[in-house]
Amino acid sequence: MLAVHPVQEIVRFLPVLIGVLFIGSNGQGHIWTLVGLGLAVAGGLLRWFTTTYQLTPTHVRVRRGLLRRRELSVPRDRIRSVDLTAHPLQRVLGLSRVVIGTGRSDRHDEGVTLDALATPAAATLRQELLHRTAPVERAAPEGTTVAQLSPSWVRFGPFTLSGIATIGVVVGSLANLFNETRLDPEEFGLLRSVIGQLASLPVPVAVGEITVFAVVLVAVLSALAYILAFWNFRLVRVDGTLHVTRGLLTSRSTTIEVRRLRGAEISEPLLLRAAGGARCMAITTGLRVGRGAEHGGSVLLPPAPLAEARRVAGEVIGDADPTVHELAGHGPRAHRRRYTRAFAFAAIVTGVLVLLWWLARWPALPWQISLALFPAGALLAEDRYRNLGHVLLGRRLVFRNGSLVRRRYMLSSDGVIGWVVHRSFFQRRAGLVSLTATTAAGRQHYTCPDLPTAEAIALAHDAVPGLLDPFLVRRE
Numbered sequence: 001m002l003a004v005h006p007v008q009e010i011v012r013f014l015p016v017l018i019g020v021l022f023i024g025s026n027g028q029g030h031i032w033t034l035v036g037l038g039l040a041v042a043g044g045l046l047r048w049f050t051t052t053y054q055l056t057p058t059h060v061r062v063r064r065g066l067l068r069r070r071e072l073s074v075p076r077d078r079i080r081s082v083d084l085t086a087h088p089l090q091r092v093l094g095l096s097r098v099v100i101g102t103g104r105s106d107r108h109d110e111g112v113t114l115d116a117l118a119t120p121a122a123a124t125l126r127q128e129l130l131h132r133t134a135p136v137e138r139a140a141p142e143g144t145t146v147a148q149l150s151p152s153w154v155r156f157g158p159f160t161l162s163g164i165a166t167i168g169v170v171v172g173s174l175a176n177l178f179n180e181t182r183l184d185p186e187e188f189g190l191l192r193s194v195i196g197q198l199a200s201l202p203v204p205v206a207v208g209e210i211t212v213f214a215v216v217l218v219a220v221l222s223a224l225a226y227i228l229a230f231w232n233f234r235l236v237r238v239d240g241t242l243h244v245t246r247g248l249l250t251s252r253s254t255t256i257e258v259r260r261l262r263g264a265e266i267s268e269p270l271l272l273r274a275a276g277g278a279r280c281m282a283i284t285t286g287l288r289v290g291r292g293a294e295h296g297g298s299v300l301l302p303p304a305p306l307a308e309a310r311r312v313a314g315e316v317i318g319d320a321d322p323t324v325h326e327l328a329g330h331g332p333r334a335h336r337r338r339y340t341r342a343f344a345f346a347a348i349v350t351g352v353l354v355l356l357w358w359l360a361r362w363p364a365l366p367w368q369i370s371l372a373l374f375p376a377g378a379l380l381a382e383d384r385y386r387n388l389g390h391v392l393l394g395r396r397l398v399f400r401n402g403s404l405v406r407r408r409y410m411l412s413s414d415g416v417i418g419w420v421v422h423r424s425f426f427q428r429r430a431g432l433v434s435l436t437a438t439t440a441a442g443r444q445h446y447t448c449p450d451l452p453t454a455e456a457i458a459l460a461h462d463a464v465p466g467l468l469d470p471f472l473v474r475r476e
Helices: 004-012 014-023 029-049 088-093 119-130 151-160 163-181 189-199 203-230 270-274 306-317 331-359 365-370 373-387 425-430 453-463
Strands: 052-055 059-064 070-075 081-086 095-101 112-118 144-148 234-238 241-246 251-257 261-269 277-284 299-305 389-393 396-401 405-412 416-422 432-439 445-452
Touching (some): 004 088, 059 112, 088 095, 119 251, 144 299, 203 299, 261 306, 270 277, 277 405, 331 365, 389 453, 416 453, 425 432, 432 453
Antiparallel strands (some): 396 405
């Protein structure tokens, strides 16, 4: 830790140190950079000297801070997950970062963090904290590998578009560096030659070249990000838990208790769906969801073939039928509502642009291009309707919706703790409602939009008998 923490602090303050180095006044930038470097190292050392932790039969306690002392205490019966991560320097030194989650899945406070412990001690700590009770009955033999990364799955990396975020970070950092150091980008020969070459081309050709370059760059970076995040991926069922390990440079290990599992989600973003791929995520308590799911959260399978995602989801929940079963549609009123919303949006945009062309003398090209929103909206509306569906299979509630990202939720009825029946003004006119199942797991609410009212109430009543009885008015 005496090696890890100072390095982490230096990396954290690196932009500031570079700025001080280049814009230091009176030629003293190097001196102030060394001072800043010393402060960063001192901060890293203080974190080690002032951090202690204690494990008791009932609590986990962590105390840190010098001027501002802080003690965090977590009851052991509230622990939902223990995740291990190790970046390259930690792996070289045989250390792991331990994050003890308490179920606050999408908050800034991730729970108790111990950074860093010896890797064997971290693994022992996780085993002790998660297996505080007798193991539950297993659905598969101990140590069964449920899924393992295939090198051929890397072909799905470019369709995740994760490289766009990398490009944004790099461009923003370079722009900030040029601004702080007052450097002129045209002073760099390669950049100057590229700008000159683009300036000499016709505008359509230049735009085409930039587009092709951007697409190739995003694809390459996305594939690289896929390899870094999911290389060595394995999903193993052992001793009443699911263990997920992955990562090329930074290794991550996540443990999911089967007894806290409430279902699974199959997610198909539009580009990934076009390539025949999908992701699989757990619906469980104590793990990050949404954007945080892929950073040590609830991912059960990285982007992979759809058939593989269905197989893994079926094995995890113990039933393959919900992953492929035909879903009930939502009827002609839901179909009409999809088209009405799409055409209303296109009409408003086109109308505003026509008014600007007529009254403010804007060019006619914008409103002419906006006419393409009508056929595009029709295609989107049809796809959104075809993806709507629901079914109740025994004690398993299945919802599907979305177009840009199609999601299929397979939620155990035993995990549903309440219902929300929402009706907007236009839904009331159409006799439709949005039915939301609330749960303590995953996203904590799963919505089936635009169901006929009577069908929604019947579905909720059948899924969790008795829960709606106090609110129902029965006709004689």
